[in-house]
Amino acid sequence: MTANDGRSATGGGATDATRGDTVAAVVRQWRAVHPGLDTGPMEIIGRINRCAALLQQAEDAPLRRAGLSRPEFDLLGALRRTGHELTPGELARETFSSGAAVTKRLKQLTERGLVERRGDTRDRRVAHLRLTDAGRDLVDGILPEQLAYESAVLSGVRAPERDELAALLAELLGQLEGRLDALRV
Amino acid sequence: MTANDGRSATGGGATDATRGDTVAAVVRQWRAVHPGLDTGPMEIIGRINRCAALLQQAEDAPLRRAGLSRPEFDLLGALRRTGHELTPGELARETFSSGAAVTKRLKQLTERGLVERRGDTRDRRVAHLRLTDAGRDLVDGILPEQLAYESAVLSGVRAPERDELAALLAELLGQLEGRLDALRV
DNA sequence: AGCAGGTGTTTTACCTGTAAAAAATATTGG
DNA sequence: CCAATATTTTTTACAGGTAAAACACCTGCT
Numbered sequence A, B: 001m002t003a004n005d006g007r008s009a010t011g012g013g014a015t016d017a018t019r020g021d022t023v024a025a026v027v028r029q030w031r032a033v034h035p036g037l038d039t040g041p042m043e044i045i046g047r048i049n050r051c052a053a054l055l056q057q058a059e060d061a062p063l064r065r066a067g068l069s070r071p072e073f074d075l076l077g078a079l080r081r082t083g084h085e086l087t088p089g090e091l092a093r094e095t096f097s098s099g100a101a102v103t104k105r106l107k108q109l110t111e112r113g114l115v116e117r118r119g120d121t122r123d124r125r126v127a128h129l130r131l132t133d134a135g136r137d138l139v140d141g142i143l144p145e146q147l148a149y150e151s152a153v154l155s156g157v158r159a160p161e162r163d164e165l166a167a168l169l170a171e172l173l174g175q176l177e178g179r180l181d182a183l184r185v
Numbered sequence C: 001a002g003c004a005g006g007t008g009t010t011t012t013a014c015c016t017g018t019a020a021a022a023a024a025t026a027t028t029g030g
Numbered sequence D: 001c002c003a004a005t006a007t008t009t010t011t012t013a014c015a016g017g018t019a020a021a022a023c024a025c026c027t028g029c030t
Helices: A022-033 A040-065 A070-082 A088-095 A099-111 A133-154 A159-178 B022-033 B040-065 B070-082 B088-095 B099-111 B133-154 B159-179
Strands: A115-119 A127-131 B115-119 B127-131
Touching: A022 A040, A022 B070, A022 B159, A040 A070, A040 A133, A040 B040, A040 B133, A040 B159, A070 A088, A070 A099, A070 A115, A070 A127, A070 A133, A070 B022, A088 A099, A088 A127, A099 A115, A127 A133, A133 B040, A159 B022, A159 B040, A159 B159, B022 B040, B040 B070, B040 B133, B070 B088, B070 B099, B070 B115, B070 B127, B070 B133, B088 B099, B088 B127, B099 B115, B127 B133
Parallel strands: none
Antiparallel strands: A115 A127, B115 B127
C-alpha cells in the first residue's frame, strides 16, 4: 500500500507494544472493513514505508546541524564517493532526481562554495562539477557522525537479525531494480 | 545513511546482477574512499530508503489513474479504515502529516465531493470529516487494485522469505517507534 | 556547408509541503 | 465574570520539487 499501511498512527493512545507496530494496527483496521482482501503486501510495503519515514526523520537531524538538506548531502556525497567530477546529468542519475532539481541544488551549493563548476572544452553544453576543499571537508566531517547515529538507531536489533534483514532487503531490492522496468506500469 | 546509500545509481551501465544491488555498489564506493568507517548501517538503511522510493514510484501509478495523489489517498484511506468521522487534527496524526497540509488536502477533496465537513456543536473550533458515498466508492475501488499490484511487485520474493522479511521489519519498526522519542535528537 | 534531429542543461509555471503567525474558540484561576 | 492561557484550525510566506518548454550545442546525413 501507499499510505494506509504504514503512514498512520492508530488512534490517540500510546504505542501498544503487545499488539505490534502501527502497521499491524492499520492492517487490522483494513481487514475489519474489507474482510475479503489479501492484506499481505501491506505487511511488507507498509513497514518499509514507515521505517523509511522514521529513519529519514531521525537522520535529517545531523544534517540540519551542518546546514544541509538531505538532497543537498546526496549530491555532495555522490561527488565525494565517486571521487571524480560529474556532470549535472550524471548527478541526476546518481541521486535519482530530476535534472531541474539538480540544477537548483547546484546553484545553491556553488554559491555556498561547496562545489565548483567547470565547462567541458569539447562539448560546451556540459558542465563538470567537483567538490571544493570546503565541500569535501564538510562531507567527511558529517559522514562519521551520520554513520554513528545510524548505528545507534539500529542498535535495538541484534547483529544476526540485522544481517538477515540486510540480506532479505538486498534480495527484494535486487528484484525491484531488475523488475520495475519490465513491469513498467 | 540518507542518500549516499540507497539513492544512487551506479555509473552509466546496466544493473550488474552478479555484483548486487545499487546500494552494495554505493557502499563499495564509500569504503574505498573511507576505509576506516563502519558502513554496516548503510546496508540496511540505504536499502530501506531505496526500496521505499522504488515501491512508492510503482505504487503511485494506480493512484494517478484514479486522479489521486498518494497523500490524498492516505487521507481518504484513514477515513475509510477507521470507519468513523475524524477531525483535521486526528487526520494529521493518522497520516503523519502537518495540520496545514491536511487543511489544504481537505479543501481540495471537499471541493471534489469526496469528503464532507460538519462542524462540532459543542466546540466550534473543531470540524468532523467523513467520506461521501463517492469518496467511499473511490477508495473501495482503488484498494483491491492497489493490493493486487503490490502482490505482483512482491512476487519475485518467495513466500517464506516474504514472511521472514515482514517479521524482521516489524521488529525494526517496533524498535524505531518505541525508541525515537527516547533518542530524540 | 547546412539542416534535421538528438542530447545536455536550464528556465518557467505551477503545485505542494512546511514553519510560524494568526484567528477563533475553549478553559481555568482569581 | 474577566483575563490569561491553551487548543484547534487556517492562513501566510516561502522553499523545493516537477513537467514541459526553451536553449544551446553537437552529430550525422545529404
